[in-house]
Amino acid sequence: MSTAIRLEGVRRSFGRKEVLRGVTASAETGKVVGLLGRNGEGKSTLFKILLDLLEPDAGTVEVLGERPDGSGRLRRRIGYVAERPAFHDFLSAGEVLEWRAKFFPEWDAARADSLMRRLKLDPGTRVKGASKGQLAKLAWVCAAAHDPDLLLLDEPTSGLDALVREEVLGELIGELHAGGKTILIANHRMEELGGILDEVWVLSDGVITAAVELEKLRTEACQVTARLHDWGARPVVPGTAAMPSERPLAAWAAFSREAADALAASGALDVVERRPLPLEEAMKLLLKDAGGNHV
């Protein structure tokens, strides 16, 4: 299977602040990858680099087999939903679509119309007076109407109400996935994506600290409760994260069987209990402990 996204040691600073400090990750074609990270961790910067909108200071970027070269040609094959979708405020939704169609040779007007109807978005809606939700819907239509090979979705459900969110996440992304599209999605409500993700990347402190296959996480993530031999000497094991506990017991989330085994074999504790961790909770813990132990 080919690689849709390949990042190697990607660095990017803004002034003195280094936002990305050597991101390395890769996603295979056709996969749906969730990007977890706290606010300000560089998710949007990473998206912009993948979109060829920002130039990395260092490192290698390959998207759909091409190196972004600043020409923008790559974006013909990418659909993008920004965290805060922006459109020219002098246009209506229908005009936005007509305008975009001029720039994308593969633009499918019928598909755009169909998406508009499906998302119940009136083409006459003026951008200037549109709600956040309407703008998010329009962004979705724009991102999908030219049948892109890669979708970069930066908080794509922000502003959408619960019903539409379900429609978008449950159906639209599912359909795109089924069509063989590669999707990289950043979403605060990652638990909503549990059913569709193939893999999760955790972006923390400017690097991808974890790249976990979701199926593995679903089947292997567990909570390990143990009695420490020395309360002051907690073992630090990659692929685990400390959980709240009450003395004399200590608890960890282990994101893989190997991590749980390694924790048990650390010699610093006696395992009392090992029970499966629900996926949503595992993902929350992954994000929460993103800056801690690398998976």
Next chain:
Amino acid sequence: MSEETLPAVRLNAPLVRPNALVGALARVREGAAAIRRYAPTEARRNRVLYAGWPLIILGTMPFAAAIAVASDIPVGQAVSGALAAWAVAGLPITAVLFGAVSGAGLRGPAEDAEAPLPLSPRQRAFGALAAASAAFLGNAALVAALVAATSHDAGELLSGIASLGNWGSVAGYVGAMGAVAACSVAWLTTASFTAAYAASHAVLGGVAALVGGTLLMLPLGAGAALFINHAPELAMPFLAAAVASSAVSAGAAGLALAKTAPLAARSARLSWAKASLLSVLTLSGSLGAWPAFWNAGRAVKARLEQPWGGWDKKDSLQSQREKRLEGLMEGLGGRLVRETPAGTVVLLPGSDPALGELVRRGRGGFERVTRAFFDLDGRVWAEVRAPFVEGQATVRTIWTGDGKGPLTRYLTLPPDMELEVYGGRAAVDTSPYDYSDDSYILLDPAKPPLLKRQ
């Protein structure tokens, strides 16, 4: 060196690979198409400015007329003045305004709205610049149409400004100044666009362009003034430098935009060295104008320092021409005698019929050749004064020849005019006795004599 290590040489290797050339052409075509597709977006984004500006131009006409009525001056004169102001100052300011607003408007919200488009920063920038330039040209056309339609005086005024007095008589001057104006306006638009785009700020971009524009126009304007007053015959080399300087300016500003756009849009690291290089590139034509001006200044200074009597110097150009003229006249049967340090000459009658007519003996004495010179094309021009007759105005005629054959009569000067030859490719300046105004004769043997009073 052993035989194995000798480098292989392909004598028939092409300098440019055909495939690379085809690819480059395809990219150029693709880029041009993208610019064409994008330009309407820019036109729509700034539609209020682009559509409203012509209304402002039109609005100044009745405003000028109203001021004229209130101030008791002719309405036509006021409207002409307003149009001249638009032509000289308004249009350059329009160029700066359109460029700066367009450049800054391409950043910020527009950048976010257009981020997903498959366009390079260069295509966006040049698409927007094309729209701003087209809007500017629309306004320039409007001013030109108003000048043509509303007032003959305005046309006169503009042509007077364009020719800057005596310079209208220098062949190629108007064309050269037109080229300088076009290139300067192109520079103003591009430079203000580039600066505003890089700074994401219209005012900063506009101010930067105005400063750069001053750097560009100051040496050209000062050089022009020098030549107008002192040495029109040296104008052409300076004009050529002015055209080159302004053209290089415009081209360099375009190149700077091409280099700046991707750096700014993709927020690439920009070192001070690179930023300085781009600034110098934008201003290269302006900076280049200064050495041209310096050179012109030196040439004019040398010309001014050359004493009138310098004709006598063996090595002076004018002296050599005088000798040629003298030799020519002698060859034709006449004799040239320098009468005063100002170069007045007397031509004695000779055997050639044309010269005989030219220097025929009149009732009051010899006709005199009061001025004679070679122009830069090697053509002989001579003013001949008929003998003085009591109670009659002195008749002066201008004669010309190719320097190889006899002279022919070209023009009879009006009686109130005295010829003053300043030299130049085809310029003979005259001034009336009272010196209240100037006029000149365009000396072009291919055309009928044109006497122009100012």
